[in-house]
Amino acid sequence: MDKKILVLIPCYNEESNIVTTVEHLRATCPEVDFLVINDCSTDGSAALLREKNYPFLDLPVNLGIGGGMQCGYQYAVRNHYDVTVQMDGDGQHDPAYLYNIVQPVLDGACDMCIGSRFITNEGFQTSFMRRVGIRFLSGMIYLLSGHKVLDVTSGFRAVNTRLAQYFSAHYAIDYPEPEAILASSLVGFRVKEAPVIMHERQGGASSIFGFKSAYYMIKVSLALIIDRFSIRKQKGGRP
Structure with a gap:
């Protein structure tokens, strides 16, 4: 393949998962480059x-x-790089499906392709309450942008050079997956989904649980509303 593909793997305290994740990627897609982003881990990840x-x-x-x-x-x-891919470091995202999200970007069918577990409903579907929250955020994004995306919290996604350039200058700080979808749609990028099968986290603990789940929903909901009007203002008032 003559296209350059980079896989970004975020890593915060993933010492129990990161080696397995990287080695699985290398074995499955040896032709792609990857970059682990160690976000000041306090465990043995950096070592x-x-x-x-x-x-x-x-x-x-x-x-x-x-x-x-x-x-x-x-x-x-x-x-x-021609295509930049995000893939979590906890083992949930299977690199066997990497080209499910890369190929539509390479073909020019979209600017961002999101790996969705909710198109075929196979594999790990996350908890019932999280699915309710994801549907709620999906509905919010549809109301705010007119674009329907099912798996709005999926961190398994591929983007082209134009959208990578945009994200290099504009990216939400906290839990950015839904905000990135909304922002991309509002400024005119094409966002699509492709079916993938995900797995349950292989080790460690999610950063969103219990009380944090409710806090996450409130925070993201408010952020989406603020984004809608701030991005509209940047575009000179055009929806």
Whole structure:
């Protein structure tokens, strides 16, 4: 393949998962490049990355998933990658489905392709309450942008060079997956989904649980509304 593909793998305290995740990617898609973004992990993640000699950014302070991904997109832009992929470091995203989301971008069918577990409803579907929250956020994005996306919290996604350039300058800091979809749609990028099968987290703990789940929903909902009007203002009042 003559196209350059970069896989960005966020890593915060993923010492129990990161090696398995990277080695699975290397075995399944040896032709793609990857970059692990160590977001100031406090466990042994950084030591493992050095020991394995993986290419990685070692952030000096914790920027959160959004800040870390923005650094990754800046790297992708500066190194002229044709497609940039996000893939979680916890083992949930299967690289066997990487080209399900990459190929539509390469074909020019969309600017962003999101790996969705809700098109065929196969594999790990997450908890009932999280599915309710995802549907709610999906409905909000539809109301705010007119674009329907089912798996709005999926971190398994591929973008082209134009959208990578946009994300390198504009990316939500906290839990950015829904905001990135809304922002991309509002400024005119084409967002599509492709079916993938995901797995349950292989180790460690999610950063969103219990009380944090409710806090996440409130925070993201407010952020989406604010984004809708701030991006509209940037576009000179055009929807």
